[in-house]
Amino acid sequence: MAQQTNKKEAGAVQMSSMERLTMRVSSMINHPIAQERREVRIHRLDTDGEMEWNEIVNAILEADGIDLTHNHEDASITLRWEPSEDDQKPAQVADAFDVEEPAPF
Template structure:
């Protein structure tokens, strides 16, 4: 009998993780970081449930303002607190 392989297959990212990665790249861009302002739209292939979850989570973040705009979009602005 063959032994089970010790190699583990990489887990595929969830649709929420893929969307989060896309949004993270936008927010972390030098232009967005300088302006502390970014506009993000849900893409047609992204789940409305994932988008709603993202909006709920970002709304809970301190120092972040969420402004809903037309067409499944949001404008995020943020401040950096002085420590």
């Protein structure tokens, strides 16, 4: 049994700190509540390196349509964005009574 565990551990791929930070920020931005509010507050964790944090903040600053605010009281950042054109279009739902093909009789 010990050999199986060692093989699994040896095959595991370690994520870099930048990859972990990117995944965390991405999941926070894509969270349904953040998407509904078009706003998210992201805190820098103790495990987030200075270089990685600055890199992700700079990448967000370069993105079009995102307003980034530095929150000095807790060193977090708040992201806000406007809805895209696709978000503003009402969803078109097929009418249950619309018949696409004539009845065969």
